[in-house]
Amino acid sequence: MKTSGKTSDDQHKIEAILAAAEEECKASNIRMTAIRREVLRLILSHDRPVGAYDILEELRLTRRNAAPPTVYRALDFLLSRGLIHRLERLAAFIACSHTRALHGLDAPRHKVQFLICLQCHDVREICGGEIEEAIAETAAASGFTRHHSTVEIEGICDQCTHDNLHAASAVNLTKRTAQQADF
Ligand SMILES: [Zn+2]
Ligand SMILES: [Zn+2]
Secondary structure, eight states: OOOOOOHHHHHHHHHHHHHHHHHHHHHHOOOOOOOHHHHHHHHHHSSSSSSOOOOOOOOTTTTOOOHHHHHHHHHHHHHTTTSSSEEETTTTEOOOOOOHHHHHGGGGGGEEEEEEEEETOOOEEEEOOHHHHHHHHHHHHOOOOOOOOOOOEEEEOOHHHHHHHHHHHHHHHHHHHHHHHHO
């Protein structure tokens, strides 16, 4: 599993997010236990979604006796606070990419959508208010009480689209040069 080389800047960012999460829990009279904090730190240290099993494996490097229920309880807590999100299709977790200040009091319940790149596996969290409204209205029109919904959009990200175009024009150029050389 890729933990990616984190710079000290990244480490500072992770510490700042952990501190903000702790503050927020304190304000709501909820305890951010050591294990919850550790699981959040592990997820934050990944740039890509990470599965529960991988989290458990990494946790066991410091807590040899960590058991699956411990991890699942911590994940449930972090999900309920909106600090992480679950990607259903990938059965994996990713840290919320927004600052807590952005969502204010709504942070634990904020609704998200994900753009998943099939090429580089980058996952981007977006907060499209109109998408949520449309889902809520459509569900309500069917008399359906919605508890939870995850919108996951698969495709090719802007960076990969850009890289692909470059690669394609490089191939064309090589082909043309090769054809010219044939004459
Ligand atoms: Zn989020
Ligand atoms: Zn991509």
